[in-house]
Amino acid sequence: MKQTLHGVWTTYDTGDGLPAGAVCITQDTEGYLWIGTSGGGICRYDGVVFHLYTTLDGLSHNHVRRLIHDQNGHLWIRMWAGRAITYIDRFDGK
Secondary structure, eight states, X not given: OOOOOOOOOOOOOGGGTOOSOEEEEEEOTTSOEEEEEBSSOEEEEOSSOXXXXXXXXXXXXXXXXXXXXXXTSOEEEEEEOSTTOEEEEEEOOO
């Protein structure tokens, strides 16, 4: 019989500052979590607060599909704008 593991689970939602529709997540070398959303842009979570980045901050589009950090600390963002239109942005962290 498989042993059941127990732990403490914390749920985050829009009441905590997370936009609806999280679709991908990555962690950078400093420990921040980056969460891509379907229409809400990107959130950076520092362990306390969600910081939101959208087209108003320079993103090409708010529909994020993939997040990747490279060895130089850059965040690469793949966005989808419909009808096979894809954008790739690179964020330097500043």
